[in-house]
Amino acid sequence: MPNNTLELVSLTTLKGVGPSLERKFKQLGIHNLKDLLFHLPFRYEDRTKIIPINSLKLGDRVQVSGEIISNNIIFGRRRSLQCVLGDKTGFISLRFFHFSSAQRDSLAPGKFLCCYGDIRRGRKGFEIYHPEYREITNSDDILSESTLTPIYPTVDGIQQKRLRGFVRQGMELLGETYELIDLLPPKILRNYQLCGLIDAIKMLHNPPTCLDLETLNAGISPFQQRLAFEELLAHRLCMRKFRQIPDQKSAPSFKISKELNEQFLDQLPFELTNGQKLASEEIARDLTQVTPMLRLLQGDVGSGKTVVAALSSLQAINSDFQVALMAPTEILAEQHFHSFKQWFEPLGIEVGWLSGRLKGTKRKEALRKLGSGSYQILIGTHALFQKDVIYKKLGLIIIDEQHRFGVHQRLSLRNKANRSEIQPHQLVMTATPIPRTLAMSVYADLDSTVIAELPPGRVPVNTAIISSQRRNEIIKRIRSACVDGSQVYWVCTLIEESETLECEAAEATATNLVKYLEGINIGLIHGRMKVEEKNRIMTDFKSGKVQLLVATTVIEVGVDVPNASLMVIENAERLGLAQLHQLRGRVGRGSSQSHCILLYQSPLSRDSKIRLTVLRDSNDGFYIAEKDLELRGPGQVLGTNQAGLMSFKIADLQRDALLLEDVKTSSELLLKNHQNEVESLIRRWISDREEYVNV
Numbered sequence: 001m002p003n004n005t006l007e008l009v010s011l012t013t014l015k016g017v018g019p020s021l022e023r024k025f026k027q028l029g030i031h032n033l034k035d036l037l038f039h040l041p042f043r044y045e046d047r048t049k050i051i052p053i054n055s056l057k058l059g060d061r062v063q064v065s066g067e068i069i070s071n072n073i074i075f076g077r078r079r080s081l082q083c084v085l086g087d088k089t090g091f092i093s094l095r096f097f098h099f100s101s102a103q104r105d106s107l108a109p110g111k112f113l114c115c116y117g118d119i120r121r122g123r124k125g126f127e128i129y130h131p132e133y134r135e136i137t138n139s140d141d142i143l144s145e146s147t148l149t150p151i152y153p154t155v156d157g158i159q160q161k162r163l164r165g166f167v168r169q170g171m172e173l174l175g176e177t178y179e180l181i182d183l184l185p186p187k188i189l190r191n192y193q194l195c196g197l198i199d200a201i202k203m204l205h206n207p208p209t210c211l212d213l214e215t216l217n218a219g220i221s222p223f224q225q226r227l228a229f230e231e232l233l234a235h236r237l238c239m240r241k242f243r244q245i246p247d248q249k250s251a252p253s254f255k256i257s258k259e260l261n262e263q264f265l266d267q268l269p270f271e272l273t274n275g276q277k278l279a280s281e282e283i284a285r286d287l288t289q290v291t292p293m294l295r296l297l298q299g300d301v302g303s304g305k306t307v308v309a310a311l312s313s314l315q316a317i318n319s320d321f322q323v324a325l326m327a328p329t330e331i332l333a334e335q336h337f338h339s340f341k342q343w344f345e346p347l348g349i350e351v352g353w354l355s356g357r358l359k360g361t362k363r364k365e366a367l368r369k370l371g372s373g374s375y376q377i378l379i380g381t382h383a384l385f386q387k388d389v390i391y392k393k394l395g396l397i398i399i400d401e402q403h404r405f406g407v408h409q410r411l412s413l414r415n416k417a418n419r420s421e422i423q424p425h426q427l428v429m430t431a432t433p434i435p436r437t438l439a440m441s442v443y444a445d446l447d448s449t450v451i452a453e454l455p456p457g458r459v460p461v462n463t464a465i466i467s468s469q470r471r472n473e474i475i476k477r478i479r480s481a482c483v484d485g486s487q488v489y490w491v492c493t494l495i496e497e498s499e500t501l502e503c504e505a506a507e508a509t510a511t512n513l514v515k516y517l518e519g520i521n522i523g524l525i526h527g528r529m530k531v532e533e534k535n536r537i538m539t540d541f542k543s544g545k546v547q548l549l550v551a552t553t554v555i556e557v558g559v560d561v562p563n564a565s566l567m568v569i570e571n572a573e574r575l576g577l578a579q580l581h582q583l584r585g586r587v588g589r590g591s592s593q594s595h596c597i598l599l600y601q602s603p604l605s606r607d608s609k610i611r612l613t614v615l616r617d618s619n620d621g622f623y624i625a626e627k628d629l630e631l632r633g634p635g636q637v638l639g640t641n642q643a644g645l646m647s648f649k650i651a652d653l654q655r656d657a658l659l660l661e662d663v664k665t666s667s668e669l670l671l672k673n674h675q676n677e678v679e680s681l682i683r684r685w686i687s688d689r690e691e692y693v694n695v
Contacts, residue, residue: 006034006178007683014169016162027155033178034684036170040204040227040650041150044216047116048145048209054089056119056126064092064128065114065136071107083107085115092119093127112136132160148207148216167205174198183677183684184230188666192229200226219655228651229659234685235648236667237678251292251423252395256284257318263347264314268307275451276304280311282449283427287315287396293425298434299451300621301585302458305429306336308451309398310343312427313377317349321395322370323377326384328401330355330531331538331554336400337379344377354380354389357531399428431582434625460619461588463596465572465612474568474597475516482520482547486592487564490550491583493571509570510550521545526552553583562590572598573608577628580615607631630654649685 009032011017011025030036051062066087074080081096081104094115096103107113117131152163174180182189182197189196200223207216215221219228265272272280279297286293299305313323325340327333333355341351352375354366369375373392378384428446466474478488490513492506510524523537523546540546542561549564553575567587572580580598588594598612614627651659670678 006037006174006180007032009033009173009178011036011166013173014166017166021158024155024157028153028158033170033173034180036167037174037180037201037205038227038649038684039152039167040224041152043151044207044213045116045149045151046209046213047149048147050114052089053085053087053092056092058119058121058126060119061117062119063114063116065112066092068107068109068111068113071104071109073104081107085113091125093122093125094131094133095122095127095129097130106135146209148209148211148213150205150207171202171205174201181680183681184233184666185670185674185677188669192662192666194226194229195222197226197230199223219650219652224650225656225659228656229663230681231648231651231685232656232659232663233666233670234681235651236663237670238682238686240667240671241678241682250290251425252316252319252321253290254287254315254319254321254395254425256288256315260314260318260347261311264310264343267343267346270455272307273304273451273453273455275299275453276308279308279449279451283308283312284315286447287312287425292423293427294446295427296434296446296448297427297429297451298448299429299431300454301431301582302589303431303451303454305400305431305451306339309400309427309429310340312396312398313340313344314347314349316396316425317376319395321393322373322375322391323396323398324384324391324394325377325379325398325400327379327381329527329554330357330381331534332400333379333381334531334535335560340377340379349376350374351376352378354378354383355531356381356383358383394424395422396425396427399426401430431585431621458588459591459593461584461594461596463584463598463616463619465598465600465616468570468599468601471599472516474599475513477597478513478548478566478568479517479520481566482517485563486566487541487544487546487561488548489564489567489586490548491567491569492550492552493569493574506550506552513548513550517548520547522548522550524550525554527554553579560589561586565590565592565594567594567596568599569596570599571601572612573600573604577611577614577624577631580611581621581624584615 011022011030011032012019013033017025025031025036028039030039045061047063049063050065051060053064053066056062056064064085064087066085069084069086069091071081071083074082078097081099083094083096085092085094094107094113112135113133114136115128115131115133117128120127120129150164150167151160152167154160154163180198180201184194184197188194203211203221203223204227211221216224279299283293283295283297286295297305297308299308309325313325316323325336327336333353337351337353344351350369352366352370354363354370358366366375367388367390370378371390371392378391383389434448478490481488490509492509506524506526510522514522523541525534525537529537537546537549541549541564544563564587567584569575569580569583575583584596587596598615600608600612604612610627611631614624618624670681
């Protein structure tokens, strides 16, 4: 029977699964028999041995058996049921905080139990809280498990024992009624010494005692690695497949104008770095092709990606096409708008602006100019892809800090050029360096360019970790810096994911600092202020009129004030490494030594200590990104949890990084020689997530 019938087999085929239980399975992402078979354990336990009670050690997770000696309700801070279990070697307490009268009656003295759980220390010896248990006839008649016990991800209402039973039924149906086809060609299985699919699934749902428990729990057994390989392969194939779709459409070929480029470069107050030159040349070559460019431009904070983007824009504009540059925040978009106006207007290029706050006549005029082609480049936020925004001839899309956009938003902007057969070129930029393991999987469809150097003269920022109890010392240091002619940022971090509370905290901080820093001109900026007010304060800060800028994390990207040489990040322990590194990048943009103070609230958690120490000890964005990946996982690092791209069922990008090169090679072999298997693999592992990769 063909493989895809498994996806059509309802869970109600299994004995004991009705509509109610079927709804609970859906909470686990299990919709059919195929999903159930690929719902793998996250941990294994050894319940094949009975451990004598006198051999138990604190912290062990073990199985014991014996006779119930006593059964009492204990009234203390919390009411509990305590059963004393004894074997020939000693006694242990079983404690239940949630129990019914029926359960108490079933645990009567004289009954024999086999129990499994964690050994804790109680008032009168060892205890097990809420053990898993089963009744046995007598202490000599113990039927231990014959295999290691799988522990599955589950939800309320589906107990482990019951879930194991359903999986067992599914495995029986697989053997008797349904077929699961191994989609990996024999050549790939041989080349990488991979076991068969059926063997892997059987072993992982029903592991024999000869398998090493530690290896299984680490996720590195040959059977887990076989499935992780296939999942990573399906993900990469999905990305590559969608890369081929744009390739089928023609992109406009943009001519390079040396004269226009020279005019642009001559007006810059600095020379391009070698890294910027190489990146620009690489992108320029792509833009001359009729194959749509899909390129990721990475560069650490301050490496000069915007100038590279400007050169790319000139190439499109020189060929009579429009450019759309989208940024995630108004502050960053405004920064780009002012920079591009300053650079492009002397060249006779009209730069347009569009944001959600642009209303009425101004908005109508902006849309008219865009539709007529007067605006050769449009810069803004999410407003760039709204329904009534119509481009005359969109040829290049530039997305800054691209991981901050949802996938549908990026797709909507690309579709603005889809009214014709022309596919726009795409350049996506990030100042959050992408760890190599993520770049090889999440951005498998993108060519990558890295600006690997900073402008000459930049001095690494000195970073210190200081307790908020020393706040008064920090305030004195701010006064000293301002008196010496430097400028300072004081950043108030997010509180309970609430912009309102964050703004209130920033306002309170600014009011407080005014009291202690008499004579210092203090400005305040946050996300809920009007654009005109934000612009006025930022202009005053850039000109030096404002000496201390109190701000929320809206200044994370886009603000460039070379004279600012000190930053205080309050409650730094609340932020991820990448965001802290981005914030720190606002200082150190001049030639003088700059400092960043990470102000924290005690006590610090272990992860917070590690994060802050990594930032203190390194200014290398790629190293920081790798550590961020280790600490937080890929979904949080890239903000892709909402996109569905990163929620692997089995694979782990850090653990399985060594598989990625082999996965890359195998994907090319499949795309070349096994197109049918490509479609089936994507459907098996990704199914309805395909749309998310189409960006």
